[in-house]
Amino acid sequence: MAEVAQAQTLHEAEPRRAKDYRSAVDPIWCPGCGDFGVLSAVSEVFAERNIDPDNVVIVSGIGCSGRFPAFLRCYGFHGVHGRALPTATGVALANPKLRVMVVGGDGDGLSIGAGHFPHAARRNVDLTYLLPDNEIYGLTKGQISPTTTDLSLAKKALSSPHGSWEQPVNPVGLALSYGASFVARAYSAQRKELSKVIDEALAHRGFSFVQVVSPCTTFYNSYKTITPKVRFIDDEHNIHDRNGALQLAYDRRHVWLGVFYRDPDRPTLQDQFQHIREVSAGGRQRALNDIFRQYT
Numbered sequence: 508m509a510e511v512a513q514a515q516t517l518h519e520a521e522p523r524r525a526k527d528y529r530s531a532v533d534p535i536w537c538p539g540c541g542d543f544g545v546l547s548a549v550s551e552v553f554a555e556r557n558i559d560p561d562n563v564v565i566v567s568g569i570g571c572s573g574r575f576p577a578f579l580r581c582y583g584f585h586g587v588h589g590r591a592l593p594t595a596t597g598v599a600l601a602n603p604k605l606r607v608m609v610v611g612g613d614g615d616g617l618s619i620g621a622g623h624f625p626h627a628a629r630r631n632v633d634l635t636y637l638l639p640d641n642e643i644y645g646l647t648k649g650q651i652s653p654t655t656t657d658l659s660l661a662k663k664a665l666s667s668p669h670g671s672w673e674q675p676v677n678p679v680g681l682a683l684s685y686g687a688s689f690v691a692r693a694y695s696a697q698r699k700e701l702s703k704v705i706d707e708a709l710a711h712r713g714f715s716f717v718q719v720v721s722p723c724t725t726f727y728n729s730y731k732t733i734t735p736k737v738r739f740i741d742d743e744h745n746i747h748d749r750n751g752a753l754q755l756a757y758d759r760r761h762v763w764l765g766v767f768y769r770d771p772d773r774p775t776l777q778d779q780f781q782h783i784r785e786v787s788a789g790g791r792q793r794a795l796n797d798i799f800r801q802y803t
């Protein structure tokens with residue numbers, strides 16, 4: 508009953524505050540986990556935009572970061588490992604009016620779920636994909652992930668007793684190569700910039716991808732190695748130049764933060780489906796309801 512009463516207050520109260528978007532469930536993340544910053548930034552941006560929680564669906568992967576929907580007061584779907592993007596694509600197509608956000612970690616999105624990333628990006632599904640990247644499998648206690656760059660930071664990595672010789676992937680580089688229409692990187696420890704980037708990602712029509720560097724204090728504490736490398740993308744960077752964006756993404760000396768690339772004009776998958784609906788409705792095909800009526 509308390510939940511119902513709170514939900515009613517949320518609809519009546521204007522303007523909404525960040526805490527209005529938080530559920531009654533408190534995160535059980537470890538102290539200092541970068542995901543706290545990501546959660547705060549998301550709820551702040553929702554509040555700044557006064558987004559109606561009834562129109563928001565958060566679809567998450569499995570992992571520490573995958574617990575997101577439990578902590579937010581809106582619709583949520585915590586599905587199976589690596590399948591957040593196809594699930595979210597279905598949600599976004601079924602009701603294009605919804606604001607769909609996907610939250611999933613580096614393991615979820617770049618290991619088991621890696622096959623879905625290119626297709627969501629190239630189809631330009633209108634959703635926002637936040638990838639909290641801690642360079643480790645946090646939930647399963649510290650195995651190396653596709654983005655692990657420095658094994659000396661991995662506290663356990665019991666699955667790699669002889670070290671790792673695997674080249675890490677670059678999430679921003681991948682998103683750019685896959686044809687994402689909005690690509691950005693943020694850092695959980697740079698809260699102001701993180702909120703700004705999430706805000707811009709939400710404002711974008713199309714597939715907006717944000718890698719959020721989000722250290723795992725328990726199994727891969729990268730704050731000290733990342734912080735000195737941080738640089739902010741300035742206005743001189745041409746945001747419409749994919750090749751220039753790739754160069755920034757693969758700069759090994761620095762961790763560039765901000766928006767790398769944006770193409771606001773590409774039709775979304777939802778636009779294409781709407782077009783097909785209109786073309787078929789205007790042509791020989793009959794609406795499904797008409798067909799069903801024949802058999803009732």
Ligand SMILES: Cc1ncc(C[n+]2csc(CCOP(=O)(O)OP(=O)(O)O)c2C)c(N)n1
Binds near residue numbers: 571588641652
């Ligand atoms: C099909 C399947 N395989 C493996 C697992 C075990 N598992 C759960 S979370 C996870 C990786 C989590 O890493 P990441 O996506 O980076 O999230 P983090 O916990 O670091 O936020 C794995 C391998 C699972 N739940 N389901």
Ligand code: SF4
Binds near residue numbers: 539541571725726
């Ligand atoms: S194990 Fe790592 S990623 Fe998971 S809650 Fe703890 S600090 Fe965060």
Ligand SMILES: [Mg+2]
Binds near residue numbers: 614639642652
């Ligand atoms: Mg991870």
